[in-house]
Amino acid sequence: MKQRIYLDNAATTHPKPETVYKTADKVLRAGGNAGRGGHSFSRAAAEVVFVARSQAAAFFGIGDSERLVFTANATQALNTALFGLIKPGMTVVTTAVEHNAVVRPLKALERDRGIKVLVTACDEGGRIDLPELERNCKQADIIVATHASNVSGLVFPLKQLAAIAVRYSLPFIVDAAQTAGSELIEFDKLQLAAMVCSGHKNLFGVQGCGLLAVGKNCKIAPLIFGGTGSQSESAEMPDFLPDALESGTQNAAAIATLAAGLEFIDKIGRETIWRHKIKLADYLRSELAAIIGLNIHGATADDERTNVVSCTVNNCDSGEIAWRLDDEYGIAVRPGMHCSPWAHRALGTLQTGTLRFSPGWFNTELEMEQVVEAVRKLSNYQVFK
Numbered sequence: 001m002k003q004r005i006y007l008d009n010a011a012t013t014h015p016k017p018e019t020v021y022k023t024a025d026k027v028l029r030a031g032g033n034a035g036r037g038g039h040s041f042s043r044a045a046a047e048v049v050f051v052a053r054s055q056a057a058a059f060f061g062i063g064d065s066e067r068l069v070f071t072a073n074a075t076q077a078l079n080t081a082l083f084g085l086i087k088p089g090m091t092v093v094t095t096a097v098e099h100n101a102v103v104r105p106l107k108a109l110e111r112d113r114g115i116k117v118l119v120t121a122c123d124e125g126g127r128i129d130l131p132e133l134e135r136n137c138k139q140a141d142i143i144v145a146t147h148a149s150n151v152s153g154l155v156f157p158l159k160q161l162a163a164i165a166v167r168y169s170l171p172f173i174v175d176a177a178q179t180a181g182s183e184l185i186e187f188d189k190l191q192l193a194a195m196v197c198s199g200h201k202n203l204f205g206v207q208g209c210g211l212l213a214v215g216k217n218c219k220i221a222p223l224i225f226g227g228t229g230s231q232s233e234s235a236e237m238p239d240f241l242p243d244a245l246e247s248g249t250q251n252a253a254a255i256a257t258l259a260a261g262l263e264f265i266d267k268i269g270r271e272t273i274w275r276h277k278i279k280l281a282d283y284l285r286s287e288l289a290a291i292i293g294l295n296i297h298g299a300t301a302d303d304e305r306t307n308v309v310s311c312t313v314n315n316c317d318s319g320e321i322a323w324r325l326d327d328e329y330g331i332a333v334r335p336g337m338h339c340s341p342w343a344h345r346a347l348g349t350l351q352t353g354t355l356r357f358s359p360g361w362f363n364t365e366l367e368m369e370q371v372v373e374a375v376r377k378l379s380n381y382q383v384f385k
Contacts, residue, residue: 003330004330004332005329005330005331005332005363005367005370005371006332006360006362006363007331007332007333007357007358007359007360007363007371008332008333008334008356008358009201009277009307009358009359009360009363010150010178010201010306010307010308010334010338010356010358011201011334011358012200012201012207013200013201013202013204013360013361014360014362015362016204016205016206016257016261017204017260017261017264019260019263019264020204020205020206020257020260020261020264022260023253023256023257023259023260024206024253024254024256024257026256027045027048027252027253027256028253030044030045031045032044032045032046032252033045033249033250033252034046034048034049034229034250034252035228035229035230035250036227036229036249045252048252048255048256048259049070049250049252049255051259052070052255052256052258052259052262053065053066053068053070053242055259055262055263056068056211056258056259056262057213059262059265060180060185060186060187060195060213061185061186061187061188061189062187062188062213063188063216064216066240066241066242067213067214067215067216067241067242068211068212068213068214068242069211069212069213069214069241069242069245069246070209070210070211070212070242070246070250070251070255071196071209071210071211071212071245071246072208072209072210072251073198073207073208073209073210074101074175074177074196074197074198074210074211075101075210076210076223077196077197077210077211077212078101078102078105078173078175078196079101079105079223080212080220080222080223080224080245081144081173081193081194081196081212081220082102082105082106082109082144082173083105083109083221083223084220084221084222084223084245085142085171085173085193085194085218085220085221086109086113086115086141086142087113087141088113088114088115089113089114089115090113090115090116090141090142091115091116091117091118091139091140091141091142092106092109092115092116092117092118092140092141092142092143092144093118093120093133093136093137093140093142093143093144093145093170094106094117094118094119094120094143094144094145095119095120095122095128095133095145095146095156096119096120096121096122096128096342096343096345096346097122097126097128097146097149097151097152097154097340097342097343097346098144098145098146098175098340098342098343099146099150099175099177099339099340099343100339100340100341101175101177101339102144102146102175103341103342106144118136118139118140119342120132120133120136122346123346124346124347124348125152125154125297125298125299125300125303125347126149126151126152126154126297126298126299126343126346126347127154127303128145128156130157130160130161130164133161133164134164137164137165137167137168137170138168140168140170141170141171142170142171142172142173142193143161143164143165143170143171143172143173144172144173144174144175145161145172145173145174145175146174146175146176146177146178147174147175147176147178147179147183147185148178148179148183148306148308149178149298149308149340149343150177150178150308150338150339150340150343150356151297151298151308151310151338151340151343151344151347151349151354151356152297152298152299152308152310152343152346152347153281153298153299153303153305153306153307153308153309153310154298154299154303154304154305154306155179155183155299155303155304155305155306156304157304158174158183158185158190159190161174162190162191162192165191165192166191171193171194171215171218172190172191172192172193172194173192173193173194173195173196174192174194174195174196175196175197176195176196176197177196177197177198177201178201178202178306178308179197179202179306180195180197180198180201180202180203180211181197181201181202181203181204181261181265181270182202182270182273182274182277182306182307183274184270187213187215188215188216191215191216192213192215193214193215193218194212194213194214194215194218194220195211195212195213196210196211196212196213197210197211198210198211199211199254199255199257199258199261200254203258203261203262203265204257204260204261204262204264204265205254205255205257205258205260205261206253206254206257207254208251208253208254209251209254209255209257209258211258212245214241214245220244220245222237222244222245222247223245224247224248225237225247226247226248227247227248228243228244228246228247229243230243231243268361273361276361277306277307277359277360277361277363278305278307279365280307280359280363280365280368281305281306281307281308281309281357281358281359282301283365283368283372284309284357284359284368284371284372285299285300285301285309286301287368287372288309288311288357288372288375291372291375291376291379291380292379292380293313293314293315293316293379293380294311294312294313294314294375294379295311295312295313295314296309296310296311297310297311297312297347297348297349297354298310298347306358307358307359307360308356308357308358309356309357309358310347310349310354310355310356310357311354311355311357312349312352312353312354312355313355313378313379316379317335317352318335318336318352318353318354318355319335319336319353321335321355321375321378321379322334322335322355324378325371325374325375325378328374329370329371329374331370331371331374333355333356333357334355334356334358335353335354335355335356336353336354337353338353338354338356357371
């Protein structure tokens, strides 16, 4: 059987800790629907959700766990925050490297609610122009920005961004999809209006669970209306969290795996996991850069960075390289736009996309050596054929 090397952890971590798989199986077999019944099955499912909510709130420094809302994914969480906080005619500050999960809702709000979007520029490496962002804030009503780009691998200065938001009394929505679980995020201390992330990336859960943290005294209008298991006699949505933003049946199994993932992080250590991933990514960045015809884009070893390494190979389609890495060497990477065309525009890779490597906790140094050798062989073939 061909060896498999998985290097697409920026999309979803794989493999998961064994406890995550066991937890999903246990909860699925237990049955029950949280908040939908008084029997023992329902109560057990509700306990699973309660424990996970409490653990996640503590992990992100959220004083009141009821302000931690579960969603289907980070995209739903972002839509909830954006459509729930941005009113008609508002001016929104964002950055030139946002994911489509921010870009497309803002475009819809621009069209349907007449909002104005001020896009803060970035340099050719994808670094945010902080002075320009602050100037934009002087004429804005709200900020939405990513904590890290899924294309460049740059981690942006969240404390500085949050301080600017506080200085101008602006609600700040943070997309932490690439950083939650790896970077320290103290939500309440930062005085954020909202933070979103997915459970299946650096938190080691499975797909089907997203998180929306809601700031103190922050009122987000519901995006989805329906059953909550509470105040069922009323035709109006409950006005308290988390119920106000949690309509419909919850994915208890996915939520439970989030709790198992958090326990795994606590056991190994968030910084230990981060250092391992960065060591592997920095090795790739250094060795790949030495290959003739290959160009690294985005973060350098001197930047605050994630485990993402993006590159292009001269005269070569990134999709072809990715396909051949998978087919000939069993190496899984992601080519293309990564759902972030704005980031590619900033980096100058909009026409080509990039080949993205994102090593994880379960990858090894030997695997990285094998990856570099495989890319070297394919790149030499493409450049000199």
